[in-house]
Amino acid sequence: MAKSSKKSVVRMKDIARDLGVSVVTVSKVLRGHDDISPATRDRVLERMRELNYKPNLAARSLVTGRSYMVGLVVPDLLHPFFAEIAKMVTHILRPRGYCLVIASSEENPELEVSEIEALLARQVDAIILASVQASAQSPVFKCMDQLETPYVLIDRNIPGLKASFVGVDDEHIGYLATRHLIEHRCRSIAHIGGPSVSTAEGRLRGFRKALAESKLEVPMQFVERVDSGDDRGEEGGYKAMLTLLSMKTRPDGVFCYNDETAIGALRAAFEAGLEVPADLAVIGVGNMRFSDLLRVPLSSIDQNSQLIGDRAARIALQLIEAGGAIAPESVLLPVKLIQRESSSG
């Protein structure tokens, strides 16, 4: 062989020429068709190996109409919840020949639209989407429908959309967390909530439900809201907690929309000289890694993010294989309360 210093994109044509067979034959060998004689097959395979042949997937995609790419759109890759999902999704997809194209919406609905349009232009076979769209009317859903690109919603459901969804029961999460605080003798419980997406709203509903059940009051001012974006909640949680602590009757427990928010809340509480959980019990959602190594280990609700990624990927594959002939499926995964010191008073 010549010194392999020059660019050499090997094509089927080259292998066919070298071996005196047709391109079709090479193509068939590549894809394991059985109407090829073992002798030819072996020669072709050997030559492929010699030349280190790699099929051009763009060309294949053009003729088959399938790209073997799946898009994943999340609000923030840095959030461990979504990173874990991304990891699990590739883990399921890769052995099946698919690859993952990631896009980040940065919690911005318009950006999400353009990211999805870009994915569609790339002919992705399916999209897995933690959407920040406000409603089912958003043009993204029409786009995907128009191209018949199947999609799976994760984490945040969009009411009124006939699409598959994988996530958790957020109302249940809110209920569970709040009941937990009540059972630990909190009587004046505040909530630091997230932006207006289904998850935050569900958790708030669960919060109210638990309190109502126990006939506990929720002063209006005890529900603070954090606009996401800023440092994924930590700063927001800090400020919200400051507000809560400045009230004349202070809460003795706080249920935070997520762990980042809770960590911010903890920081505010420490700075104010409070003991956690003696003066203030805190619980979050997400069960972040290292939650148990914090100054006061943080109680949390585990959202089962690995399983969300796993299931979403599998459903995406089903939708691709089925060519759309499959009914939307809604999967609610179980959650688990992880009690740690921040609420064990």
Place this chain on the structure above:
Amino acid sequence: MAKSSKKSVVRMKDIARDLGVSVVTVSKVLRGHDDISPATRDRVLERMRELNYKPNLAARSLVTGRSYMVGLVVPDLLHPFFAEIAKMVTHILRPRGYCLVIASSEENPELEVSEIEALLARQVDAIILASVQASAQSPVFKCMDQLETPYVLIDRNIPGLKASFVGVDDEHIGYLATRHLIEHRCRSIAHIGGPSVSTAEGRLRGFRKALAESKLEVPMQFVERVDSGDDRGEEGGYKAMLTLLSMKTRPDGVFCYNDETAIGALRAAFEAGLEVPADLAVIGVGNMRFSDLLRVPLSSIDQNSQLIGDRAARIALQLIEAGGAIAPESVLLPVKLIQRESSSG
């Protein structure tokens, strides 16, 4: 318009037909060629909008030979260091029309090879790579060279490879961290190191250098090594620390390969009833978020991960645009010591 319920993949052909122009004209309008009359241009653009036309990027890729995709291969997406890089890379790439395909090697060299081959088959225009290959002889590098696919190494450099690299000076990190411990009156300093990649090795060299400079001994047994993989180091750090603590003369300071390892080490120290930093000072690398909210806030060296992603993405773009006619560049970003309670004795 008919109800848009049926699949409708709009092609240039359709627009051309509707308007009585040629496909070429449509193509030129799409790409902003200026040899088209404004009148035609407007008609085409309007029709594109009406039909919600999206160019088929696979087809374009086939003829131009460029996919506008960049591959990113990391050992573990879940590690915040790599997640941050991934986020930054998309952030640079997206506005320029590129998308990011992610692949995870799981710290497995063979898996890394196959992931890279898959990316090459997809015609990615460049690859950004935190490689786990042991040497420059690995076939992956030949592969990428053969296809003239430019690549940028990040985080871990491969000695003897003529490739662009973006990372930090790991020997300096090790030196800085160790000097810091020495300055804080540690006299018996241990190291918990990582797997044999350039980063871990550099940090170890820096460790030895700082100790030698101060004429401090390093008993062989004071250098523990963690095989990555297990929970990104936390468990390994824990076990390594247990070993160190079981010695007849215990270290009074430990420099850990990364923050995860350090957190494991902290856990072991706490369980042994030690006070940090009074009995044992600890410093890590990575400056993980929430490092300052740990039970004992962890001192660390910040690796500037955002900037690594930024620079790697820009270099990748340059390499793509230059068509290989650019000399490899090695960028060493500055690091910063973040002192916290774990080493402020």
Place this chain on the structure above:
DNA sequence: TTGAAAGCGTTACCAA
């Protein structure tokens, strides 16, 4: 068992 021809949606080249 093999292969010739057609075509996938786009862009490049050059002529009109």
Place this chain on the structure above:
DNA sequence: TTGGTAACGCTTTCAA
């Protein structure tokens, strides 16, 4: 300013 023609590398179909 416009467009015809020929690619790009592959798969599909169908005939040999």
